[in-house]
Amino acid sequence: MAIATQDTAVRTGRITRTFIYVVLIFFALFYLLPFFIMVINSVKPLSEITSGNMLALPQDPTFAPWASAWSTAQIGVEATGLKPYFLNSILMVVPAVAISTALGALNGYILTKWRFRGDTILFGLMLFSCFIPFQIVLIPMARILGELGLSGSLPGLILVHVVYGIGFSTLYFRNYYAAFPTELVKSAMIDGAGFFRIFWRIMLPVSGPIAVVCIIWQFTNIWNDFLFGVSFAGLSAQPMTVALNNLVQSSTGVKEYNVHFAGAILAALPTLFVYIVAGRYFVRGLMAGSVKG
């Protein structure tokens, strides 16, 4: 009897396991297939795409579409390729991520270790920014940028992303620091460290995991943003996503699908890169907030 039940247990275990693997493999393929198609088509001459099967492997591989997408393709009215816009995106995303993460860390520190009257309400209000749809803020934001004289400029776009990012970065850091023992802060106060010294010497050195989570999150969101880019960036400040859209839309003659594919991959590369480099810490950081120790 006992043996029989054990047997069933082993068998169900195996069946469940097989089922889980099948599902996982299915979804892995489901997500990888489009990427695979993009990659193979980005290294085909255009004729191979238009004449035949999108799924076929390239007969005559070429990197010309990549070169074209990067430096010569027609974007809007000019044939500059995606290069200058890639640079715009970098110039936008790096300060925006850095500033919003730094402010989020500072906010989280204050909201957990320097409690004051109404701090929970303030935090609740900040969380609103995580849930307000982008479209709602477009017009007020345009107005404010106008008042500040930042309309259409890169700093204006950075400001928008910082403001929008603070909600999430504050949420991350606040929850992380909530689990951080307050006695350490008290101890540092007795030791004679002030507000910033405690932040710099005690809190920040142990904030690595959550900083990684926050940076990945902000980086992906800001890099992939299209709406703010298209609404607030002037021609000279347009980010990669907007340029990619223009590349795909603007071809007057033939649609160069291979160039479009190459451009799309170029646009996705930085986020992919960030995930590959820091993905491990991402999961670890997400766990660290909830499970103390």
Next chain:
Amino acid sequence: MSFLDIDNVTKSYGNVEVLHRVDIDVQEGEFLVLVGPSGCGKSTLLNMIAGLENITGGNISINGRVVNDVHPSKRNIAMVFQSYALYPNMTVGQNMTFGMEMHGIPKPERDRKLADVAKLLQIENLLDRKPGQLSGGQRQRVAMGRALVRDPDVFLFDEPLSNLDAKLRVDMRTEIKKLHQKLGTTIVYVTHDQIEALTLSTRIAVMNKGYVQQLGTAKEVYDDPANMFVASFMGSPSMNLIPAKIVEDNGALAAEITDASGRPVRLRLSRDGAGVRAHLERRVILGIRPEAITDAEGADRRASNLQVLGNDVAVTEPAGSDTFVTMTLSGKDCIARMRADAEARAGAHFDFTVNMDKAVLFDPETEERIDR
């Protein structure tokens, strides 16, 4: 002028008062223990001395200076926390010198002090480790070392031993006591463990519900408790509190209680002052420590008033060096602490010897002492 003066201090959170007019004077070199059950306000009081909580009313002064509005780092105190609060990203050495660094003490002096204290606490070999690589006992030592290097006027300890296992706790207790005797610094020490309080202190403040119930030496608090709370909180097993009646017996005052079978028994009192006399023919609570009830051989020879009390034994519990004997008096369980080879047998009759010199009397309504 006392060294640390807690003068009529109150603390409120919103309109809830959690500390009521606490008034304690601590002399230089004293080891004051704040003891009481969870939530009685010990940590709050300690944090107020440290400057981590602000003071709602009254004054705290250290070394002649009112510190109510002085920042924690300027009060010249050092604190050891229950969780040790070691900075996880710094080595032991950096942890211990962080305070001096913040106070702008030059590196050579920091290193010299660090070496001195590390030697004193025998943690020289740990200085390059991170707190995560230390055992609980070692962390405890480092936390004390961090306090010691500061050379403070007052040391504050908040339940520093409660995270250690039983054996280590006893060892560290002895070590703290030795350290205090060696250095002679003023210490305020919070614990909810009455044994720690009795062994370490030069004076104890027993607290309950935000009130200081009694302030005195270990002996005063133990032998001469101010009220029923102190009597039952200090001591383990705790003092027997037996409902009784004050009666006149051959011209002397006695406490009348009933034995296991409900027969009245009279125990002549050693102290019969006006407070007791005022309670003649009234109900009182008779408090007797377990060790004041023994067999005839185990009784204190120097006691002036030993009374014999015959009663049925309910349970005996041998505990190595002692045997605890439980009986019923006035309908309540009452514990006697006897020599290991006392003859009491469960279910049998036994003649207990009660040292009435050690007995105390309380008013059942106010719970205060009536025979002081």
